[in-house]
Amino acid sequence: MGKKPKVPKVIVRPLPGDIAGLACKKDNTIELDPNIITERERLRVTVHEAYHIAEWKATEKKVDRISRQIADVLWSQGYRRTSL
Numbered sequence: 001m002g003k004k005p006k007v008p009k010v011i012v013r014p015l016p017g018d019i020a021g022l023a024c025k026k027d028n029t030i031e032l033d034p035n036i037i038t039e040r041e042r043l044r045v046t047v048h049e050a051y052h053i054a055e056w057k058a059t060e061k062k063v064d065r066i067s068r069q070i071a072d073v074l075w076s077q078g079y080r081r082t083s084l
């Protein structure tokens with residue numbers, strides 16, 4: 001068993017074009033655009049980028065599919081963001 005990975009740092013900043021989120025494995029960071037319209041979309045993008053960090057070699061197609069499934073379950077169970 002390796003060391004438990006550190007939780008990625010989440011940075012909210014305007015991203016170029018229509019990019020909603022970015023993940024950087026080297027820096028262990030997730031970046032989210034502040035203009036993501038809905039909380040549900042924000043949850044999806046957060047799970048998506050966390051998935052990239054967790055399984056860096058996964059294809060975009062897989063990351064997109066799995067992260068949607070996970071975000072849908074979390075959302076349906078009432079998981080929501082609180083102020084940190």
Ligand SMILES: [Zn+2]
Nearest residue numbers: 048052060063
């Ligand atoms: Zn992606």
